[in-house]
Amino acid sequence: MTTTLRLPAPAKLNRLLHITGRRADGYHELQTLFQFLDHGDTLSLSPRDDGELRLTPALPGVAAADNLILRAARLLREESGCTRGADIHLQKRLPMGGGLGGGSSDAATTLLGLNELWGLGLSRERLAALGLRLGADVPVFVHGHAAWAEGIGERLTPVELDTPWFVVIHPGVSVATPAVFNAPGLTRHTPPITMARALREGPACWHNDCEATVRELYPPVAEALDWLARFAPTRLTGTGACLFAWLTNEADADSILRRLGRHDWQGFKARGCNRSPLHAVLEERATSAS
Template sequence: MPRDILTLPAPAKLNRMLHITGRRADGYHTLQTLFQFLDVGDTLHFSVRDDGIIGLAPAIAGVPHEDNLIVRAAQALHAETGCHLGVDIQLDKCLPMGGGLGGGSSNAATTLLALDRLWGLRLSRDRLAALGLRLGADVPVFVHGHAAWAEGIGERLTPVELDTPWFVVLHPGVTVATASVFNALQLTRDTPPISMARALQGGAPWRNDCQVTVCERYPEVARAIEWLSGFAPTMLTGTGACLFARLTDERQADSILQRVDPGWHAFKAKGCNLSPLHAALGCRLPPAAGQAEAP
């Protein structure tokens, strides 16, 4: 019988801007980006077991059990701490895969924080983030749980205070392969680095360097961006395929959602500077470096 049960959100993120500034010898790209959370995402339910087994249901089509980031996060905690407890995890999947919303990374971060609590490990946030970085470059921002200016491959984080508008997030029904975007010859990789202060103060327009490449390779993404741009400034998040429009209020979001192409999936969401995961865990937002509204 399970001893403890915990239900937690795994929120989506947006890249409010994304500049690619170079490419390292190991093939990873260096970047500058602004991460912000949304008040929507997946939900995970954790039930502790005594036998060390890590169970996950339902299985995700096309993703072997051992390759799932949720399972890998739990296994990383086993390896790091020698803990002999196990867990049954139920995933209520809401976020589209390959959408640029960070769903897999967010699932991994929620798993790390949930099991640290349920297994009584009491690891520091920095140690959990370091474990998360082995799983993916976006995992640390979900572990730390605050909107952030990120550099390096996305792991060097500085907390920031961004505006928290309503967004319409639109998925045009295609799956974008991240590797194919980052390996594309035409991808911009030489955007000059800017300071965090300049980005936050509107010294440079916010954009996504992946957007042109994704639109060239996925015409449906280009069509969706053109359509949503007719209502409000629109940008790709991450390497796509999701795009988002920053809106003045919730009513504008509701109006747009009534007009979305039936072949697309869209939803409204509110920007958050404190991750809904950390709000659920009772964490507080740390001091931020600045406040910014999208240029």
């Protein structure tokens, strides 16, 4: 019988995002807090013995050569010397260009899932190093724990954050990350802080340096931020377009979503997680198999 792994690819939030400088190569130095959500995409992976890598369905506007799932699978095979293939089915829930890390999370789930499915036995550290070649956000999904991140987001320190309920809204636009990071008015020199100070001061003192620029470039995001802020503290995640509010209970999240009333906005509720739902599934499988 063919083994099929059905694995989550969870969303992430940037609880804060400070831009502390710009490097000579054009990349920005960041400080951020990554936290997972119990909501995201789902990948189903089945092995093939003919070496073919097949992904269904195709993502609109994304060529196979650029798809992070297929790139992750090809990279893992090249680095391991494996000759097997896979059928991969993606159930897409996270909006593209939303700042929720959907593509990076899909890539990490592919690396971890195929590592198990193909019996490669590569360590998390090795897989995270491969993931970094695909994108700066991939390693945090591979390691699977909420983290304080520095550099371009690749230097990770595990942390324990509060785990409130969140309402997340996507205001119907896709934000181009290069447009944000190349904007002349973007704040690029926020003074660095220590992780200890960030955790001590907490959510009320965190901010996202991209938010003012995204508000200016994408008025629908500004409108959604202002609307959601009527009900709870609100922040942009990553470079957007998604924004989130944190709440003390699920009932308040439900109440806000009932008031959404916009056909061009998508909204969902989710619980914050310090341990990735993907790793919870993989560890449960390992325990059942032992």
